[in-house]
Amino acid sequence: MELTLTGEYAVRVLIYIATNSEKKSFHIKELSKECVVPDQYLRKIIPQLTKSGILTSQRGNGGGVSLSKTSDKISLLEVIESIEGEIFLNKCLISSEFCNRTSWCEVHCVWIEARDKMRDTLSSRSIKYLAEQSILNKHKLSA
């Protein structure tokens, strides 16, 4: 059970964009270079983040991508799930017909509880918070 590299890259790109909020838009080449994300990943990530309303994409010479909303409104959960699909869960881990045997559903309930706690944590952290922490950490390192 691991996050894909695509999900990791998406978070990295959004933190970079949020950290450089003085810029209006970002070209794929810049994001690829600055975030150390291969071009082919960006071409997969950007349409997904655009589709889910996190990024806005402008075509043409003056184009690029930008955040569709302020970074405090984008949670880590939203980013991960827009790339990976709904986080984690089994169809129902105990039934041969995937949850049609209600007699076994107590395991399903524990599973849902565990997933919800994980989702709550990811939901409570915004890209803005992560960008701020990143800047703080960089200052500490350069101090």
Next chain:
Amino acid sequence: MELTLTGEYAVRVLIYIATNSEKKSFHIKELSKECVVPDQYLRKIIPQLTKSGILTSQRGNGGGVSLSKTSDKISLLEVIESIEGEIFLNKCLISSEFCNRTSWCEVHCVWIEARDKMRDTLSSRSIKYLAEQSILNKHKLSA
């Protein structure tokens, strides 16, 4: 991010064994039939659960498998991790060198927090608890 079918089957088998605690040992054929788990999965699951100290296996005609410890000492987390390996996590979701860039570690921290909350939930539920819930639910269904 989904649990494999093997992990699901392992939980199902252990609940069955714990529910039928009056029996001393269980043959693969019985487990396969009663738990609706294909034979080839059981031949993969049983050595893993034996290796991790959850099951004890006796060979020969009178042989079979049994729990190595009481079912209240076996957590859902222990079972899942003995089959799947350590639950969930990225190498480090934000660094190109997998966590060598400490400047980015704030995302890694959120990730660890989310995983720990999930693990705590799975750790807090024993196979005994799940077996008891299963029996209660069956009684409710047949009432």
